[in-house]
Structures are given as C-alpha cells and as structure tokens.
Amino acid sequence: MKFDIVTIFPAMIEQPLAAGILGRAIERGTLDVKVRDLRDFTTDRHRVVDDVPYGGGPGMVLKPEPIFRALDAIEAERGRPSAVVMTSPQGTRFTQEEAQRLSRMAHIVFLCGRYEGVDERVRERATEELSIGDYVLSGGELPALVMIDAIARLVPGVVGDERSVAEDSFSRGLLDFPQYTRPARMTGSAEALKVPDVLLSGNHAEIRRWRKREALSRTLDRRPDLLTGASLDEEEQEILRELKGASHGRD
Numbered sequence: 001m002k003f004d005i006v007t008i009f010p011a012m013i014e015q016p017l018a019a020g021i022l023g024r025a026i027e028r029g030t031l032d033v034k035v036r037d038l039r040d041f042t043t044d045r046h047r048v049v050d051d052v053p054y055g056g057g058p059g060m061v062l063k064p065e066p067i068f069r070a071l072d073a074i075e076a077e078r079g080r081p082s083a084v085v086m087t088s089p090q091g092t093r094f095t096q097e098e099a100q101r102l103s104r105m106a107h108i109v110f111l112c113g114r115y116e117g118v119d120e121r122v123r124e125r126a127t128e129e130l131s132i133g134d135y136v137l138s139g140g141e142l143p144a145l146v147m148i149d150a151i152a153r154l155v156p157g158v159v160g161d162e163r164s165v166a167e168d169s170f171s172r173g174l175l176d177f178p179q180y181t182r183p184a185r186m187t188g189s190a191e192a193l194k195v196p197d198v199l200l201s202g203n204h205a206e207i208r209r210w211r212k213r214e215a216l217s218r219t220l221d222r223r224p225d226l227l228t229g230a231s232l233d234e235e236e237q238e239i240l241r242e243l244k245g246a247s248h249g250r251d
C-alpha cells in the first residue's frame with residue numbers, strides 16, 4: 001500500500017514512521033511511504049507556504065498553490081491516488097470502521113493542515129476530511145500519523161501475527177481483557193498482585209470464559225456505549241445479562 005504525506009514538518013512524520021512495526025513494514029516494502037515537504041512545491045525564493053487571511057484576523061493560512069502543485073506532482077509520479085485525506089478539526093470522525101475502509105485502498109495522500117487554517121479551495125482536491133477527535137493541535141501531522149498507524153496495521157503482512165489484528169479490541173467491539181506475564185507472583189508483594197489462578201490452570205474453556213467475562217465487565221463499566229455496536233455470541237450475551245443483573249443498585 002502506498003502513502004504520500006504532504007507537510008511543512010517532514011521530520012515530524014519521518015522519525016516516528018521509521019520506528020516499530022510500521023518501520024519494519026516500510027523496510028520490507030509492504031508499505032511504500034513518501035513524505036513530501038510542502039516548501040519544495042513553492043516557486044518563490046523564500047519558499048513561502050502561508051499568508052495572511054483575507055478579511056483580516058490573527059494567524060496565517062496555508063496557501064493553495066503549493067498544495068495543488070504537490071498533489072499534481074504525486075499524481076504524475078505515482079498515479080491518481082484512491083483517496084486524498086485532509087486532516088482537520090472540521091472533519092468527520094476517524095474511527096476503526098474508517099480505518100478498515102481506507103486500508104482497502106491502494107494509495108492514500110494525506111494533507112496535513114495547520115491549526116490556523118488552510119485555504120478553503122484545497123478542500124476541492126480532498127476526497128475526505130477527517131478528524132481524530134475534539135482537541136486543539138498545532139497541525140495535522142500527529143492526526144495523519146495516528147490514521148496511518150491505524151490503517152497500515154490492517155494491511156495484510158504489516159503486523160506479523162494476523163491473530164492480534166483480528167482479536168484487536170475495537171475490531172471485536174469490546175475492550176481488552178486483562179493480560180499477565182511472568183512472574184506469577186511478585187516476590188515480597190501482596191496477594192492482590194498475583195496472576196489470577198484460572199490463567200495458570202491450563203483449563204482453556206475456563207480461561208476463554210474468564211476472558212469474555214472480564215472484557216464484558218470492563219466494557220460495561222468503562223465504555224457502555226461500545227456495547228450497542230458489539231456483536232456478541234450466545235455465551236457473551238448470557239455473561240452480560242449476569243453482569244447487568246449483578247450490578248443493579250450498585251451504580
């Protein structure tokens with residue numbers, strides 16, 4: 001899968017992408033990522049990418065022509081992209097469902113906006129405008145990285161163990177169950193810090209049921225909104241009824 005990212009801060013994108021799972025996928029060629037410095041698409045001696053807003057007011061606005069030239073250059077070099085995503089606080093919410101839809105595309109261009117704004121005419125070249133949530137950020141670079149990480153993980157071959165992708169919390173619609181690793185007992189610590197016995201029992205049917213109960217109980221407690229969209233099997237529905245019964249009058 002191909003990604004192009006248009007930004008005035010290339011280092012902000014390059015360094016994080018070189019690390020970890022995505023870095024390895026890029027080395028292997030499973031992902032093909034090119035970071036484009038918007039200043040390379042200016043034509044003036046000072047490589048100016050922004051200007052004052054018409055009508056006055058504080059802050060600077062990203063000029064349209066360098067962005068148009070960057071998009072034209074990407075298309076000339078790599079072909080027409082499947083999507084041009086503009087990251088912006090005015091966008092629709094980026095969710096796991098959106099990540100799944102975008103992960104089936106062959107080539108995505110990300111336009112990283114600035115906090116102060118982007119010339120409105122750029123929106124005509126974007127096929128989608130997406131936000132990662134309601135907070136003030138200085139620019140669209142971190143949102144673009146968040147989206148690329150979520151999308152790329154769903155591309156076959158990027159994550160080594162395909163099971164961890166399939167069982168991922170938001171793919172299943174529930175929060176994760178608690179995980180433990182060795183040691184089973186922390187030397188010198190209280191009983192409360194020991195690994196639940198069921199996980200050491202070797203009884204796989206019991207372990208599966210315990211994990212379902214823990215995932216459901218956490219979701220009910222912390223993110224009940226997720227339960228409306230979750231597809232639960234018979235056993236999970238039964239556990240959830242039990243949990244709801246047990247919680248009556250306790251909240």
Ligand code: J9Q
Pocket residue numbers: 087088089112113114115130131132133134135136137138139140141143
């Ligand atoms: C470009 N705050 O915020 C949340 N999702 C995207 C953004 C954003 C921002 C400023 C500039 C994107």
